[in-house]
Amino acid sequence: MNTKPPFERVVAEHGATVLRVCRAVLGPHPDADDAWSEAFLSALKAWPTLPDDVNVEAWLVTVAHRKAIDVTRSRQRRAVPVGEIPERASTVGVPNEDHLELWAAVKALPDRQRQAVAYHHLAGLPYQEVAAILGGSADAARRAAADGIKSLRTRLAGDQPKGRTR
Amino acid sequence: MNTTADEIGGPDLTALLAVTTPTTEHLAALHARLEAAAESADVLDVAYTAIDTPVGSLLLAATPRGLVRVAYEREGHDLVLETLARRISPRILRSPRRLDAAAREINEYFAGLRTRFDLPLDYSLSTGFRHLVHRHLSDIAYGHTETYQQVAMLVGNPKAVRAVGSACATNPLPVVVPCHRVLRTDGTLGGYVGGTEAKTTLLTLEHAA
DSSP: OOOOHHHHHHHOOOHHHHHHHHHHHHOOSHHHHHHHHHHHHHHHHHGGSOOOSHHHHHHHHHHHHHHHHHHHHHHHTTOTTTOOOOOOOTTOOOOHHHHHHHHHHHHHHHHHHHHHHHIITOOOOOHHHHEEEEEEHHHHHHHHHHHHHHHHHHHHHOOOSSSOOO | OOOOSSSSHHHHHHHHHHHOOOOOHHHHHHHHHHHHHHTTTOOOOEEEEEEETTTTEEEEEEEEEEEEEEEGGGGGGHHHHHHHHHTTOOOEEEGGGHEEEEHHHHHHHHHOOOOOOOBBOOTTTTHHHHHHHHHHHSSSSSTTEEEHHHHHHTTOOOOHHHHHHHHHTTOOOOOTOGGGGEEESSSOOOOOTTTTHHHHHHHHHHHHH
């Protein structure tokens, strides 16, 4: 009846990708580690009862997405702006200038676009799966990801000042 | 991962991939954090590690009740973990801490410093007659041997010599539960889950001590 592989294999196969997604959504911040840890702990708990035909990566990203929302909410309670990036990212080293510019661009994206970019382009989920996580249609998810990429490109290519856009 | 293989791809995504990619050390730290969280949430059904010994790499696996599996490399550690997932639980993580005591005692045994194991054992993988045999094996003292025939008699079923043989061959806890101390009536080695070479190594170690 139980045909699940050992959970260790899930961590080995998807650990890095899920952390990338958490970082893209929450910034290079210890909060991303918290979201990853909570996502994998919940996943471990649920692992034996998960249907065998589930897309494991999509499922993990969904769990991470919910954990990231929790983390975002508790940040708001602590009155830290959403997407805030600390001066120094304690767990990923000190980003160089290029990285800061990129992170600022990622942070400036509307949540939905940032999430669509992360789930489709970093996690490799099809738009259908991205739509299932974000709500809305696959087409809307595709547009959100395309718009996100376009804004990233415009921001990074342009010579506009590095000020905040929102 | 085909994360950049997309129609719009481009340098921005490559850069985003690069800055979000974690180091091996970072992932190892998160793994350790997950092990600790799983242990304290009581959802780490099987913890495992592998140790190097004179008979090759041994896989050690434990439930919260005790050591549940010791496996030789020739058994295929990945296959053994899959069997544990099926027979016990797929909530399995590489988590050496739970195996600290077992690893220490096995190292002491191979160093000739230990003649009996003092570890909680989980016999979940032993059933029926085999369970009876596996329990008996621990009564065979260090440096001593019995024949399959003697074991059959001592577990109260003198005709079950073959069944004793297959019980020894399926011992889930080799080295710790000493099936290597059971020989053929003619004094030859008989089979061994770790291979006859490993059986000889263990018997030689015990006789030299």
